[in-house]
Amino acid sequence: MRVLGGAQHRMKALAMAEALCTTPGFVPQVLGPLVKAGWVRSDPGPTGGYALDVALDDVSVLEVIEAVDGPTDTGLCVVAGDSCNRDHPCVLHTAWTQARRDLMLTLDSVSIASLDIDTLR
Numbered sequence: 001m002r003v004l005g006g007a008q009h010r011m012k013a014l015a016m017a018e019a020l021c022t023t024p025g026f027v028p029q030v031l032g033p034l035v036k037a038g039w040v041r042s043d044p045g046p047t048g049g050y051a052l053d054v055a056l057d058d059v060s061v062l063e064v065i066e067a068v069d070g071p072t073d074t075g076l077c078v079v080a081g082d083s084c085n086r087d088h089p090c091v092l093h094t095a096w097t098q099a100r101r102d103l104m105l106t107l108d109s110v111s112i113a114s115l116d117i118d119t120l121r
Contacts, residue, residue: 001039001040003019004016011051013028013049033068034067038053038054056113057111059111061107061108061112063108072100072103072104077092
């Protein structure tokens, strides 16, 4: 999304792959969830390509991670892989709950616009 944010026009998969140091075949896999979320537009055809469809300040890192990987907080216990709660806590329940809360708050406070694109290279 950061690469698209700096583009003047729609970007083809090949140009995106070069900017991301990956293969053109991997680009649709990476951008697919972002298209589905409505943040990126994919226009087919010879004059098509990928374009940003949202302001980068309006999307957090957490939102992108969850669009790609699914929910961060599944409610599953990291020890037993089952439901874990205050009534039936596992040995790591308190520490894991706090760490997950801190992680989610931090990632949600970082906008895509604030990321340094030069670290991609």
